[in-house]
Amino acid sequence: MTHLQAPELSSLPPTRQMRKGNAKVKAQYPSKYFLPEDVISLIIALGTLEHMKRWREVSRAFRLVVDRSPIFQYLTLLNQLGYIEPINPRQDLSYREKAEVLCGHQEKLQNLIGSGYVAVDHRGVQGRPFHLRFFRGLFAHLNAGSEDAEGDEIVVYELPSLKKAFPQCEVWGFDTWGSITEYHVDRSMDLVVTFICDATDDDSDIALLTVDLRSFNTGWAHPAAAKARLEFPVADALESIHYSLVGDYLMVLLDCDSSDDKYEIVGWDWPSGKQIMHMRLESRDSFAFVWPNILVIPSSLSSIEEDLELIGYLDIYAFDPNGKEGGPRHIATLQLPEAADKAAATYVTVYPSRSSFFKSRTVPETETESRLYDISPEDGVVCVKMLYSQGIQDYNTPYPRPRSSGILLIHHASILDIIHSLPQSEHPQVVPWSKWAHKTVWTGASLEDIHTNHFASFGHLFAFLRNRTVVLYDLRPCFLTVDMDAASHIPNQPAWVAVLNSLFKSGKYRARDPKVLSSFTIPEEIELVEPVIALNDEHVILAPVGFGMD
Structure with a gap:
């Protein structure tokens, strides 16, 4: 993970010649290597705060460079403030200016705490769900159409930010011609999408x-x-619609009351209007994008009559956006871990890490404010929710009682690595759990028993609600990777390679605990009835009262 625009390696001066007297130092410390300060600075520029703290113990030379490094001072301040470390810091600000901006943000956040709760009036949607949705810088809900109106109304609110309190935010309304099943709003792409399902005629x-x-x-x-x-x-x-709009691609999963218990996925290149895929799936109710043309679709083993060896699979599909319409190619099947209880039924759902890193090739985005950080595609995370259920003796209850649940976190880059490592074949490759488990992170007991609506992810950020407390995590430490390619252009001297290898002892895909960025507790006077939590690059949003929300 790069925190500074590192200098071009070709611009670094050639290796300095050993000066007189270095031989004594080398004899005194035969196990240590000596690098030019420019190279040490480059290594530091490629590291995280945790790396730097560890490198300070390597040698006095490293300690001197680290301590006077503005990167180290900047990241230390970020760590003290509890802010997210920038992935692509703004190049037009100095480190001191960035720190001042962050301090100003903290003051503004403290000033906004008193107005952090917003009540929204609505007219209901004729007994149907409230359809509260959160988008980039916006939140929206449906209102039932008036007696004179033919359809529902989408009401869109601008989210308060560090520069604008809620009373100054704008509100928009969009009338529709029918009963809305689902909708999507993206102000930066000047786009409002409505999904309406209606009979073609009365007969x-x-x-x-x-x-x-x-x-x-x-x-x-x-x-x-x-x-x-x-x-x-x-x-x-x-019955319901699940959709994903990623760049130019609009994918829709149709949950229909079909006799063969199959779901349909249809996809369009929406700017051209071309349908690019259509496939029927058995008992699937979710999917996630890993790349614009790569889908992750879960498969659950949900029959309690079977002895389960595996709790399910993740099927990886790829489609050619420039090819003929039809089904995508099934690339691989990733097996999920064994169930501890062989008599338990398991339900697997994937949740894409919602982010805006995939841009449209056709529609330019409107100019937005430059942010202190951005989220790259490689830092996206797929969340796999796994619910184990057991049959119960009370036959008056039609469904098994949930026993436990958990969330498996899979880095986008890990899935792409698996795909790239597979041999060329016309048939999907089955990847056993033991072959890719080290590329994942299980959330552990602290995140068990989380309701579907009680967690959200955005890029590498993850928030969840438990016991009236919202906790925000940075997941990047879970997927600490060493970008050896970034150092591969350094002249291949054995001493340099040895030092680099000794510094990065964690190894690739070595998982660590996520970093807790912040947490806050919901006041007791706020009633939590089926709360919904949402997350984007500026906000952690909690809708605490149910009033028919889905």
């Missing part, structure tokens, strides 16, 4: 899923969309 059993692509600014058709309306026939009753 038909075939319904039509209609996806409208509208402009956030005008409310009319999106200017970059070749087709303002995408359509897909639905033969069975539609």
Whole structure:
């Protein structure tokens, strides 16, 4: 992980010649190597705060360079303030200016604490869920249409930020022509997407899923969309929709009441209006993007009649965005760990680490404020929620009682490494759990029994609610990797290689505990009824009161 724009290696001066007197030092410390200070500075620039603290113990030379390094001072201040360490720090600010900005942020955050709770009025949606949603810098909900209106209304609020309190935030409303099943809002792409499923006519059993692509600014058709309306026939009753919009790709999973218990996934390149994939899956109700054209789809072994050896699988699919429409290619099946209780049924769900790192190739984003940090694709995390259930003797209860649950964290880069390491084959490769377990992190007992709505992830950030306390983690220490490629251009002198290898003793994919960034407790006067937690690059949001939210 790079915290500073390191100098070009070609610009470093050649290795200094040993001066007179160095031979005595070398004889006194035969086990230590000596590097030019420029190279030491480069190594420090490639390290984290934990690396630097460890390197201070390597030698006095390292200690001197580390102690006077502005990177070390800057990261130490970040650590004291409890802020997230920038991945791509702004290059237009000095370290002192960055520290001043962070201190100013902390003061503003303290000033905003008193106005951190916002009540939202709504008219309900005729007995249907409230559909509270959080997007980049926005939150929204549905309102039932008035007597004169034909459809529902999407109400969008600007989220308060460090520069704008809630009373100064804007509010927008978007009318629709029908009963909304799902929706998506992205102000930076000038995009509002609505999903409406309605019968084609009164006598038909075939319904039509209609996806409208509208402009956030005008409310009319999106200017970059070749087709303002995408359509897909639905033969069975539609129960719910799961979608993901990543760059130019819009993927929709249709949960229908079908006789064969199969789900459908349909995908579009939404700017061109071209359907790029369609596939039917058995008993799948979630999926996650790892890369724009790579999907992770879970498979659960949920029958309590079977003796389970594995609790499920993660199927990896890839599709060609420039190819013909149809099903994607099944690349690999990653086995999940063994269940401790062979009589337990297991349900596996994946949650994508929501982030904005995948950009549209067609639609330019509107200019936004420069942030102190950004989240790169390699720092995304897929969360795998695993729920174990046991049958119970009370036959009046139709479902098994949940026994325990946990969350498996998988780094995007780990999945990509697995894919790249597979041999070329026309058939999917099965990867046993023992072959890739070291590339994952199990959350452990501290995060067990978390309800689906009680945790959220964004890039490498992870927040969860337990016992009225919200905790925010930085997951990057869990996936500490050593970018040896960054040092591979250093002239291949054995001493340099030996020093680099000795510094990075943790090894690749060595998991550590996540770093607790902050936590806060919900006051007792706030009633928590089916709370929903959301997370983005500026906010940890908790909607504490149920009022019909889904």
